[in-house]
Amino acid sequence: MNRKPAQKSHAPGGHGMLRAGRRRLDWRKRMSDNIAFALLAYTALQIVLTMGVLRARGASVLPFAALVILVAGIIPACRRFERRWSRLGDAEAADPALVSRYRRDVTGLWALALGLPFAIAGVFRLLALLFA
Secondary structure, three states: OOOOOOOEOOOOOOOOEEOOOOEOOOHHHHHHHHHHHHHHHHHHHHHHHHHHHHHHHOOOOHHHHHHHHHHHHHHHHHHHHHHHHHOOOHHHHOOHHHHHHHHHHHHHHHHHHHHHHHHHHHHHHHHHHHOO
16 A cells, blocks of 8 residues: 655644644644533523523513623633643643643533533522512
């Protein structure tokens, strides 16, 4: 079999992809992907929970306040995760020794993205029950 050796792609946004289909380890790209997917999951949960509160309580200001708090809570946190990993140089971004730090941050990111909508919705439901 006459295969060419894998060469690094220099295409914009390639993030160190190899032409032969294998990817080079890049913690920056992996964290960025996790943040994007976590924000999608977070947004879907936010919409579902907010719609549930809107149907349950009628025309109340509480669901809209919850939306503002949810957006204000998640964006700075995601930016903090992104900044921490985007500061890595090329050599550090490919260092397998960072796996435990990466896993810790990914776990924290997903806990925040999946837990915050439920926590805030619970607080607002409790407030609605107390003041209804």
